[in-house]
């Protein structure tokens with residue numbers, strides 16, 4: 382089968398097409414024929430060596446496809462089922478293994494592309510809006526990178542709950558997309574002081590929650606945007622990791638809360654995974670949640686896909702097709 386393999390950490394050029402044997406499912410595993418692969422920032426962190434992995438590595442985590450074969454002990458799935466998962470280690474390939482415990486069936490009527498586009502970023506937006514800081518009508522949230530994959534979905538979910546959403550984006554085009562997704566106000570954070578803008582927009586009060594996936598360049602000022610006892614959900618580091626932080630600042634800035642959540646702890650049980658995936662996929666099916674899937678690359682162009690994501694050239698979801 383064709384797969385993308387990395388032998389050493391480095392730039393996008395280390396993502397090389399390779400010919401590898403089709404893997405054989407072990408106990409509890411399902412072999413899927415991959416039809417659509419979700420590209421996520423986490424794969425960039427692994428490629429650069431920011432997160433550690435054993436080499437050589439077939440990168441990837443998110444995919445949708447058809448069940449091809451079952452390992453021993455697997456129940457609930459059969460060959461031919463359309464399935465999706467955020468636990469497909471090695472999803473940058475034509476075939477991949479997934480633990481059955483991390484697999485969900487895709488509702489009828491959805492395409493593999495829609496499923497692969499919705500799972501990881503959709504469930505992330507879902508846990509941030511419903512569990513990390515359960516938004517309610519009348520809350521005000523600041524969402525950084527509002528036109529990104531998670532950003533567009535989180536904005537839609539927060540606006541639907543009735544929260545007022547303020548987003549940051551790098552360009553006027555991205556601002557337009559963010560407003561279409563439901564942002565009440567947008568800030569061009571490369572040109573404007575986003576703390577001053579947030580303070581102005583909230584009458585000096587600050588926001589209830591900041592969802593910050595940008596990290597290094599926004600972290601400090603994200604704290605300055607919060608109301609007393611507000612919460613910063615730092616869930617990514619697209620601009621780089623946040624440097625060490627003195628906790629006393631949480632006190633002086635208003636008895637603030639910080640959490641550094643990750644999806645895996647919010648889909649840790651079968652019940653929670655099925656609940657979140659079901660909510661997200663059904664919202665896509667009903668049209669309530671709109672996906673943006675304009676960036677689709679062949680598997681062999683995985684390097685270009687990651688470079689475009691890192692280079693802030695993309696909006697919404699990036700997919701690879703095997």
Ligand code: NDP
Nearest residue numbers: 422526529530531550551594616617618619620643644693
């Ligand atoms: P995005 O589509 O949001 O892409 C990243 C965006 O970040 C860019 O488009 C850009 O938007 C913004 N950005 C700001 N500064 C930089 C920079 N220096 N370099 C690159 N991008 C920058 O990606 P995703 O939606 O897939 O993921 C967003 C973040 O969420 C990532 O950091 C990812 O790791 C994290 N994440 C965390 C999860 C968790 O559970 N903790 C799960 C899923 C994702 P703009 O041009 O508008 O500034």
